[in-house]
Amino acid sequence: MKDxxxxxxIIIRIIxxxxxxxxxxxxxxxxxxxxxxxxxxxxxxxxxxxxxNVFPNVKKYPDLRLRIMGDGAELMLCFFxxxxxxxxxxxxxxxxxxxxxxxxxxxxxxxxxxxxGEGIIFWNGIxxxxxxxxxxxxxxxxxxxILGLFPIANLVMLIIIYFxxxxxxxxxxxxxxxxxxxxxxxxxxxxxxxxxxxxxxxRDSKVxxxxxxxxxxxxxxxxxxxxxxxxxASSVENSAKELSEKIEKTVNETxxxxxxxxxxxxxxxxxxxxISKLGADKYTASLTTINTPHKGCIFxxxxxxxxxxxxxxxxxxxxxxAFRKLGDKNPDFMSAVKNLTTSFCEQFNxxxxxxxxxxxxxxxxxxxxxxxxxxxxxxxxxxxxKFDGDxxxxxxxxxxxxGERFIPIYPEGKRGITHADMIDxxxxxxxxxxxxxxxxxxxxxxxxxxx
Numbered sequence: 527m528k529d530x531x532x533x534x535x536i537i538i539r540i541i542x543x544x545x546x547x548x549x550x551x552x553x554x555x556x557x558x559x560x561x562x563x564x565x566x567x568x569x570x571x572x573x574x575x576x577x578x579n580v581f582p583n584v585k586k587y588p589d590l591r592l593r594i595m596g597d598g599a600e601l602m603l604c605f606f607x608x609x610x611x612x613x614x615x616x617x618x619x620x621x622x623x624x625x626x627x628x629x630x631x632x633x634x635x636x637x638x639x640x641x642x643g644e645g646i647i648f649w650n651g652i653x654x655x656x657x658x659x660x661x662x663x664x665x666x667x668x669x670x671x672i673l674g675l676f677p678i679a680n681l682v683m684l685i686i687i688y689f690x691x692x693x694x695x696x697x698x699x700x701x702x703x704x705x706x707x708x709x710x711x712x713x714x715x716x717x718x719x720x721x722x723x724x725x726x727x728x729r730d731s732k733v734x735x736x737x738x739x740x741x742x743x744x745x746x747x748x749x750x751x752x753x754x755x756x757x758x759a760s761s762v763e764n765s766a767k768e769l770s771e772k773i774e775k776t777v778n779e780t781x782x783x784x785x786x787x788x789x790x791x792x793x794x795x796x797x798x799x800x801i802s803k804l805g806a807d808k809y810t811a812s813l814t815t816i817n818t819p820h821k822g823c824i825f826x827x828x829x830x831x832x833x834x835x836x837x838x839x840x841x842x843x844x845x846x847x848a849f850r851k852l853g854d855k856n857p858d859f860m861s862a863v864k865n866l867t868t869s870f871c872e873q874f875n876x877x878x879x880x881x882x883x884x885x886x887x888x889x890x891x892x893x894x895x896x897x898x899x900x901x902x903x904x905x906x907x908x909x910x911x912k913f914d915g916d917x918x919x920x921x922x923x924x925x926x927x928x929g930e931r932f933i934p935i936y937p938e939g940k941r942g943i944t945h946a947d948m949i950d951x952x953x954x955x956x957x958x959x960x961x962x963x964x965x966x967x968x969x970x971x972x973x974x975x976x977x
Contacts, residue, residue, distance in 0.1 A: 534584070535584055535585060538584050539600070539603075539604075542578060542582070542604060543604055543607050543608055543611075545574060545578075546575070546578065546604055546608045546643075546647065547607075547608045547611050547612055547615075548571070549571040549572075549574065549575050549643060550575075550608060550612060550639060550640050550643035550644055551612055551615045551616075551636070551639075551640060552567065552568065552571050552639065553632060553635050553636035553639050554615055554616075554618075554619040554628070554633075554636045555615070557628060557632055575643065575646075578604075579601070579646060579647065579650050581597075582597050582600040582601050582604065583596050583597045583600045587695070587699070588698075588699065588702040589702075591658050592658075592695055592698055592699065594654050594657070594658045595654065595655060595658040595659055595691060595694070595695055596695050597651075597654055598650075598651045598652070598653070598654030598655035598658065598691070599651070599655060599688055599691045599692050599695065600651070601647050601648075601650050601651030601654070602648070602651040602652060602655065602684060602687070602688045602691075603688055604647055604651075605644060605647045605648045605651060605684075606681065606684055606685065606688070608644065608647070609644055609681075612640060612644070616637075616640065619633055619636055620633070652670070652687075655687065655691050656670075659690075659691050659694060660694065660739070660953040661690060661691075661693075661694045661953055661954055661955060662687065662690060662691065663952060663953070663954070665900075666686070666687060666690065669683060670683050670684075670687055693955075694955070697955050701743075701962070705743075705746045705747060708747065709746075709747075712747065712748030713747050713748065713966065713969075713970040713973065714744050714747035714748045714749035714966060714969040714970055714973065715747075715748030715749065715750075715973060716749065716750075716786055716969060716972050716973045716977055717811070717973070717976060717977055718782055718783065718784045718785050718786050718811045718977060719749075719750035719751065719752055719776070719780070719782050719785055719786070720744065720749050720750065720751050720752070720785070720786050720787075720788060720969060721752045721753070721754060721772075721773065721776065721785040721786065721787045721788070722736075722737055722740075722741065722751060722752070722753050722754065722788055722789075722790075723753075723754035723756070723769060723787055723788070723789035723790065723793035723794075723796065723797055724736045724737075724753070724754060724756070724790060724791075724793055725789075725790045725791025725792045725793045725949075726758070726759055726791060726792040726793075726862050726866070727758055727759055727845075727862070728758055729755075729757070729758045729849075729852065729853065729854070730753040730754065730755045736790075736949060736951070737790075737949050737950060738949060738950025738951055738952075738953050738961070739950050739953055739962055740949070740950050740961065740962055740965045743962040743963075743965065743966060744965060744966065744969055747966055747969075747970075749969055750782075752772075752776050752785070754768075754769050754772055754789075754793060754796075754797075755768070755772055756768040756769050756772070756793075756796060757849075757854045757855065757856070757857060758849050758852075758854055758857060759845065759846075759849065759854070759857050759858060759859045759861075759862040760856070760857065760858045760861060760862055761858060761861035761862065761864075761865055762792070762795045762796055762799050762865045762874070763799060763803075764856075764858070764861075765792070765793075765796040765799075765862075766796045766797070766799035766800040766803070766804055767800075767804065769796050769797060769800045769806070770800040770804040770805065770806045773785055773787075773800065773806045773809050773810065774806070774809060777809045783809075784808075784809050784810060784811040785809060785810060785811065786810075786811050786812045786814070786969075786972050786977050787801075787810055787812065787813045787814065788814045788816065788965075788968070788969075789813065789814070789815050789816065789818065790815075790816045790817060790818070790948065790949050791816070791817055791818055791819070791920070791921065791945065792818070792819070792862065792865070792866060793815075793818070794813075794815030794816070794818025794820065794888075794928070795818060795819070795820070795865065795871070795874065797810075797813055797815070798813065798815075798878055798880070799874075799878055801813060801880075801881050801884055802878045802879055802880065802881055803878060807881035807883055807884055808883070810881070810883075810884050811884070811885065811977045812884060812885040812886075812887070812972060812975075812977045813884055813885070813886050813887075813929070814887050814888070814889070814968065814972075815886075815887075815888045815889070815926070815928055815929070816888075816889050816890075816948050816949070817889070817890055817891060817918050817920075817921050817926050817945055817948050818888065818921070818925075818926055818928065819866055819871065819920075819921045819922070819925045819926070820871060820875065820888070820925055820926065820927065820928040821868065821871050821872070821875070821922075821924065821925040821927075822866060822867050822868035822869070822870060822871030822872065822925060823866050823867065823868065823910070823913075823914060823920070823921065823922065823925065824868050824913040824914050824922075825906070825909055825910045825912075825913040825914055826863060826866045826867050826868075827867040827868050827869060828913060829863075830863065830864065830867065838860070841859070842859040842860045845857065845859040846858070846859055871925075880929070885929075885930060885975070885977065886928060886929030886930055887929045887930055887931050887932070887933075888926055888927055888928040888929050888931075888932045888933070889926070889932070889933050889934075889935060889948075889968075890918070890921070890923045890925075890926025890927065890932065890933075890934050890935065891918050891923070891926075891934070891935040891942070891943035891944070891945075891947070891948055892916040892917060892918055892923045892934075892936075892942055892943070893907055893917065893918055893919050893941075893942040893943065893944045894940050894941055894942030895907070895940075895942070896908050898919075898941050898942045898943075898944055899918075899919045899944035899945070899946065899947075900944075900946065900952060903918075903919030903920065903944050903945060903946060904919070906919055906920060907919045907944075910922065918942075918943065918944050918945040918947075918948070919944045919945045919946070920945045921945060935959070935964075937957075937958030937959035938957060938958030938959075939956070939957045939958040941956055941957070941958070943959055947959070947961060948961065949961075950962065
């Protein structure tokens with residue numbers, strides 16, 4: 527993909543904006559002209575307007591999704607600029623109509639042209655962006671819809687969405703170029719495939735991948751990916767049984783001999799039990815745990831002890847009923863929560879020793895403040911901090927340490943990294959931490975170690 531020179535892009539953007547302003551305001555701007563001159567101008571204007579709505583951008587993009595998103599952002603910017611600059615023309619036309627200098631019928635036609643033209647550009651742009659952007663998420667989409675009902679606020683929100691989408695485009699293009707430059711090296715092509723093991727209260731899903739954009743990034747760099755596919759909530763022992771069966775099945779079907787496990791949250795405890803107690807050690811080369819509560823959560827224990835029995839049962843029954851409908855055969859909310867307590871993990875660590883044949887390592891992160899995370903992590907962070915200290919919204923940094931080495935992650939800036947950020951759950955880029963590149967480096971290191 528070739529670069530498009532920035533000055534050229536800016537010049538074309540200015541020309542396009544001027545032309546669109548002229549087209550949507552054409553009935554007012556060419557009103558003094560004769561009928562025979564107006565007709566070819568209207569036809570040319572309509573043809574160019576249609577062409578611009580299909581091809582608003584001269585930039586080059588590596589794939590169709592980015593092309594559509596980039597085009598959508600360009601249309602949004604054109605809408606904003608042309609709408610603002612059309613205001614003086616509209617006001618002048620209104621005053622001329624009131625002074626009988628501009629026919630009322632012509633003014634009505636002009637208003638229809640202006641509203642219809644700007645409306646087509648806006649809806650074309652916003653729909654393209656809404657359908658293709660990953661990082662807008664539900665929050666910005668909903669805010670855009672709600673604030674779109676209020677003047678001024680809707681324009682402010684439009685600019686926020688524009689800059690967010692433009693930043694996403696630029697980030698994805700850089701990522702594409704990076705992967706293209708190292709494509710031949712296959713830096714994530716490990717000896718053994720990667721098994722990604724999810725945490726509690728989630729399921730592996732093709733529609734909404736627990737690991738966000740991470741698997742795709744690893745695959746682009748040579749990795750072979752499988753998933754744990756255990757139930758969303760169960761005891762460590764039961765989840766480990768499911769996981770052990772999945773590991774053995776993967777090895778037998780693919781003849782890969784072993785797997786490298788990367789497990790998040792409770793998935794790390796499930797993996798340790800499967801390796802230590804259920805014979806998965808002979809099929810496991812390495813275990814990397816991400817923000818796993820190896821030493822438990824004091825806050826979880828406090829909640830279990832303080833929560834009224836009726837409330838706890840109501841939550842459990844609601845959760846179990848919901849996830850049965852989503853595919854879990856026997857969800858067990860309460861067992862999963864109990865297995866995250868400090869008292870359980872203390873006994874667990876005594877009874878579940880590490881396997882000598884497996885390389886263990888761990889990573890942990892911390893949020894900087896409650897606002898670092900989205901709901902419910904922004905609510906749980908201060909409560910967990912009170913009991914456990916520095917945490918990611920759920921797991922204390924000190925609890926995440928396990929294995930031959932532990933690497934705490936302290937990014938630049940004031941945001942910190944939450945429990946969800948470590949698996950790219952929100953598909954969000956932020957300053958100081960590239961979650962996709964973190965996993966690329968992690969798997970590349972496993973490859974270099976012979977795993």
